[in-house]
Amino acid sequence: MTTNDSRLSRRALLGGVGALGLTGVVGACSNEGRGGNSGLNNSGNQSGVRPAYVPYKGVKPDLDGAEYNIPNAFTRYPANPVRAIENPPGDGKPINVLGSTNTPVPPKLEQNRFWQELNRRVGSPISVSLTPSGDYAQKFATSVAGDQLGDIFQVGGVPQVPQLLETKAADLTPHLSGDNIKKYPFLANLPSVGWNSCIFGDKIYAVPVPRGAISSQALYTRVDLLEKQGLSDEVKSLDDFLELCKALTDKRANRFALASSPTLFVRNMFDIPNTWSEDGKKLVSYLEHEAHEEIFEFLRKLWSSGYIHPDAYSGQQVDLKIRFGNGSSPLVVDTFSGWPDYLQTAVSDQARIGIIAPPKHDGSGKGKIWLGGPTSNTTAISKKAEGRVESLLAYLNYLAAPFGTQEYLFRKFGLPVVHHKVVDGNPVLTAKGFSESQLGLKYQADEPWTIFLPEQKGNAEVQFNAMKEICPDAFANPAAGLYSETNVRKGSQLTSNIDQVTDDIIQGRKPVSAWADAVKKWKSGGGDKIAEEYAEALEASR
Template identity: 65%
Template sequence: MPKFDSQPLSRRTVLGAGAALAVSATVTGCSNAGRGGTSGSNDSAAKAKVRPAYVRYDGVKADLPGEPYGIPDGFLRYPADPVQAITEPPGDGKPIEVMTSTNTPIPPSLPQNAFWQQFNERVGSPVRLNLTPSVDYSQKFATAVAGGTLGDLFSIGNIPQKPQMLAAKAVDLTPHLSGDNIKKYPYLANLPETSWNAAIFDGKIYGVPIPRGAISSEVLYARKDILDAQGLPAELKSADDFVQLCKALTDKRKNRFALADLPTGFVRNMFGIANSWKEADGKLVSGFEDPAQQEALALVQQLWKSGYVHPEAFTSQNQDRKTRFGNGTGPLVVATFSGWPTYLQTMDEEAEIAIIPPPAHDGSGDGHTWLGAPTLSVTAVSKSAEDRVETMLAYLNYLAAPFGTSEYLFRKYGIKGIDYQVRDGDPVLTKKGFSETQLALQYQADGPWAIFLPERKGSTEACFNAMKEICPKALANPVDGLYSETSSRKGAQINRDITTVSEDIIQGRKKVSDWAPAVKKWKSAGGDKIAEELNAELKSSR
């Protein structure tokens, strides 16, 4: 097992992080942009030696238990008298400086944000946020590392020399969190065991994971109300059915394009392409190498040429596709289950969401959704805050307070009467609340996801049932939680290069036959080395 020394990091190494922080490029063999994830390094024995104890929180009973299906619990009502989980403010009166990314609009500043003001009071320390859109976070992070301005807490994804970087810049949390030590922070102890793999390097715990898993699986959202109005079914039996659905939904006179964004991942699901990697004959094989990739790209190219995809799909931002879905100009969109609440925010009261599972492209049965990674990212404590490490962990423990507690209610919904209203006994965000509460708290620390969608009657059941149908048979990435140094150094670039080729094929600038040489180049530029390193990690983890 390799040792990761706390050696100095060169500015070139740090700035070489590139886009690796913004996406899970370390272990992706297919396009999983938008799916977060980090990587751990050690064999299973070393991780088991320091892994925090797991103590499940059972303070509230789920209406829709997810445990038999490997999905989050579902809740139809918020407890009328939520439990106060934390009796003392976690802060020490001094500022807590946090650097993290966000996928939502930047919230109003502290003087104009009543939620943020009350949040600081409840924490017992002024929380200062350095928020950066996720697409720009990698460069911002690299600059902060080089300039020594990481703050007290920082989010970390995939960067070159990640183990060395953590050893140099982050506090070793092993004495505080390993084994039963974590019981001092009961809501961190409630995090799934597998999520901690992303935070353990060389037998040391270097951060607190943000758990996700099945909830971050990408699926095809559909505007059920629009489908119903046109007499169209929210189910598919083949790729031909998908094309016909897109044709029926597209109406350029209404400025409507069936697809709010590119459906490349969904199409790959129809062709049974692996979730990044698959094991074959004792080796790891990238999903890029699947011969079905060319058929999948040809189909997406057909959808693009036919005008069924929004024409700004290649240039727009994440929020744009949500807007298109919400206003009906893009009634189909690929997104994660976790995005359901924000998609509801974009829709009128009468609008409905349905999830369409991928069929096998040839009509022979079901396709294969890709299961979301166990961990979104990791929050580390900077060595500059080492003398306040217990305060930092208490703060993260506060943010991880689970569903059913008064802390969760406040963190997710803000101030009653200002940020949320009570509707049929449940909290529902107001427009002001949706704006004020976007402090990226869920990207600093979070408890296990809960399916609770009071914004729209029936939404909780719809989301739970869709996950129950899709996730138990979804394809996992066999190397989730494993680390490849070559991927951290080169993965972002070589994946970006091959993604450019796929986009050129879809737009007709290249031929489908250009895919095979692009894969060959990807393999020689680092793909084969990544496979070799990840395969070695995979074998040592068993």
């Protein structure tokens, strides 16, 4: 990168904050939008920059997901968890963090026992500036322009991300490349693919927050309600799915089969590729798949028949969980990572959750879901804090301590009695524990996701088996972890336009034929350029 490339325009930063820099996710709901999962590893493998991968083996899982590329599952927390980190990672100085949140802001430090205890265990006072995820891109851009990023910051979606990191972030390469990362064993435990989002020009500028298969979306079902009606959760075709939705809908009882439009689930029945597909050295958008008109005709039928909740297009994400939890909508599409939330919102202790695997639309076999992206977001250390890099990396290493350790137990469940109760030998968060612990820690650094659902016995096994069935064959996004400047600048508006046409078609405000024209506009408005940039980045990464 030249000196000129590194100059950051305040106008460019504030003018491009509408795009979150998603790795190719155009028109699709994704957990990756929290901080702009954007990266370009153009030669990290060849140069030896990529950090070594050293998986943690301190605790044997009850259900091992390695063979299936899914998270390990545990049915019980170890009775005597190991202490993984002997000395507090902090250096006694304040650690200022800029990040996002998807939950209500926690009580202030003075009224927050969890926060106070975290500071004691870390050995440095933690100051966290949290912004709702939907507003984080604007907050991040403003912080960059005002030179107020803090010591640690969640990388947001703004233009010129490589240049921004070169200018504003500490170079972590000497500390994390190759075997150097072994000084931070729990960062070394992060899957290798996650570092794609952190390497620019043979330098490491950030730490990935891993997700992967757990962020894949699937169709949740209330098994208990289906059984009450004598219905099977085995769906073998598009027609089967329509009949199930019909049977579950009872407008007089204010029950609608689907909490929201099952657009992705239906696409899964037609083997629509995950965002992009490779055609030689070119990338082709899923938007161009020929099956879309048939898909929209089916979705229109679900809507016009009243099988989708009438407030599906006017509520918030949390409303989906409420409808599912109170039984007014027994089916909903969401990520596997949302399972704990669905358990907590269920109004009945007898509620049982399951997953319906997508069949092929014509009944000829199994459909394929979309594999979740490898990272949720990335976290960088400010260049202003270069003198404290080792201490700040030690702090991130602490936050990534894996399941089975004392550090994980505290980070996720706080103090016994104060923040969690013990049920059948397992920690279960109390309302106070949930409220006080929402410091956005899991978006600063985290371990590879572990399936652990102590809220209700048996759920860890159910989720693991569901993922085991459908995730190994899932479609991966070939552009996951790559960077497109055009996507950062224009992707958000292009996505918004396509989403609006999608909603209009499903609700009958526009004909199905409007889709072809919308895709043409998407391509000419920047979609083709995004495809070119991702294809170039993909080729360079090999």
